[in-house]
Amino acid sequence: MTRPGQLPDSLPESLVEFDRATDGGGEPPPSAALLPSGLRDVLPPEAETEARAIETMMGIFAAHGYDRVKPPLLEFEDSLFGGSGAAVAGQAFRLMDPDTHRMMGLRPDMTPQVARIAATRLRRAPRPLRLAYAGPCVLLHGATLDPERQVSQAGIELIGIDDPRADAEIVAVAAEALDALNVPRVSFDLTLPRLAAVMIEQAELGLDQRRRLLHALDRKDAAIVAREGGPLAGVLGDLLLSAGPVPRALAMLMAAPLAGEARRLAERLEASVQAIRARLPLATLTLDPVDFRGWQYHTGVSVTVYAGREQVGRGGQYVGGADEPACGLTLRPEALLRAAPARPARPRVWVPASAIGQAEALRAQGFVTIAGFDSGAACSDAPGDDIAEAARLGCTHILRDGQAWPM
């Protein structure tokens, strides 16, 4: 028997050699290359592309007046999971602060942190307050369809205003950021995460029926909605099936027999659609009125952003700190990169050690310069060695006679 991590006696010699070559000396065992599920090394060129994408988005956010904040990775539980953070508490790693012996959480989402900053340190800043943020978050468990547990976020929050034009601004700024990254086939799927719950509440269904019905809606199971919906079977079934492009879906929603809070939610969605259309006449808008995916702190008009079928962001209205109205939108850089076209690589020029003084001028022209550690003499004595070395290091150019020559 071979235990995990132990080499079996019969391991082929080639594999043993391979292990020695990669993990010799005082190095960790072969398992060192194994990272926990959902955590990974981002390698060149992807890591650079992701970082540039984040800074491009942050540049767009800044140009619209969204000022950057950077909350810490860890906070005490009572602040991280207070207010809108309660909705994300189940997805967070906990650890103990050795100084105070109080429990801390590793943030699974940044929106509640930004809401906390707005309600505490920036409580005296004028409203509406526009804040932007970017950074990594860590989830306790990956999802079935998306196993990643370390997830970058780049987002904006517009705090202290409840206005359809605020919803429209959030969507318009996100659209501009996606456009700057050349993300193709962007669409915004609008939802009202509380609509179904409000309608079920109004219909005074029993607790069990209510639970089965919400579960069926979550799974988009029209048959069970029809069977369990009671007085709501017709309208909920119609709304479930109405999901699609806004003109038709919105018309069906507004024609539905909604009352009180449910009608108010629908009317606000209609106003938000008009405001979004005014800023983005050509955007692809869809509507799924009884959907309630995503973070549970979203309370009003919400939006899921797609690039083709890839979900690249999410946002909407929520109740901020000190009960302030707020809305925001968070984009996911990793998902964006799966959707966006790759950037062309910069030219790389190999510079012999003897000519290192000329590298600065090449960098000023946009070249990446790769300094050689040759003896210097090799440069003039054996030019073929230089070319081999430049090729070995993946260079596109080589410096010779003061000029960068294509390989």
Add this chain to the structure above:
Amino acid sequence: MTRPGQLPDSLPESLVEFDRATDGGGEPPPSAALLPSGLRDVLPPEAETEARAIETMMGIFAAHGYDRVKPPLLEFEDSLFGGSGAAVAGQAFRLMDPDTHRMMGLRPDMTPQVARIAATRLRRAPRPLRLAYAGPCVLLHGATLDPERQVSQAGIELIGIDDPRADAEIVAVAAEALDALNVPRVSFDLTLPRLAAVMIEQAELGLDQRRRLLHALDRKDAAIVAREGGPLAGVLGDLLLSAGPVPRALAMLMAAPLAGEARRLAERLEASVQAIRARLPLATLTLDPVDFRGWQYHTGVSVTVYAGREQVGRGGQYVGGADEPACGLTLRPEALLRAAPARPARPRVWVPASAIGQAEALRAQGFVTIAGFDSGAACSDAPGDDIAEAARLGCTHILRDGQAWPM
């Protein structure tokens, strides 16, 4: 008696109102604004300045051929603390992976992660391998002089080469990055963290004396070094006092009675100084030959980077994964910002809701645009209201008649 966090009966009414205003409704208690020691919210404009500083540095690193990698925040203990990572294990938070029930560590430093990537996923990439990285790290405890526990790093690693010119490249690239940020009064303090230990080993001192002597050297206590040094009292005392500008300190080091491994270390330092001088003739170089601060994985020529008295980075030679020679340097963006001059803020123009279509052109001119949520009519009916609103939101300009006017 009043317990911490509880309001005393006699609290002034104004303070009670203040608490209500900032923490009303279902919000967290006033303690929500309290973060664990050494963890903090970075607010505008500092968060933006820090992010730009990091990207500026990463741009310089990329231009020198250092390709960006992004290791995860969490790894299993055996990979995070294997190899050079063993030296940082005592400074890391641990948490359990709920999927595998194996322990993970939250990284306190990125260099061992990059060494792991080089030795595993990038083991077949040509050497020398140049990698760059930037991201947050978390320390279990803050230091007395520097209580921060979340520390950003931005650094480079040059892997697979043992050459004084490699040390010089690392220092030269860091110097260029600091120059790009206008960091004033930069100096590089060279050290040989193993020199004192090697000399004490060679002198075959007893374990207790060895420990007292290293402790005295660590505290730079010349009196105890003289008392405990035995046969090394003279030379170690001289080297301790020799710390200072390179020409004199290096001359004293090379004149000292060093043998074997100690002499080899000194000669390598001399060669590195020559190589650094060749690339940076004007840099301020100091030498502290028996200092051994910093991460304990540095094994050869090491360097601490200062801006005035602020320590802004650290690096040096170490043994990478698979026993590869390597050197690297990590800069600390937060410390850099304390040393670097602030950037001027961009002009902010208030745009009334009725003129939102003109905002894009203003952004293209470099303005930050702040969209108004006025009624639209206010724009023409009561221009004073617009000015008051623009001033309230901290704008430097206001859009009127298609032009941005200074306030």
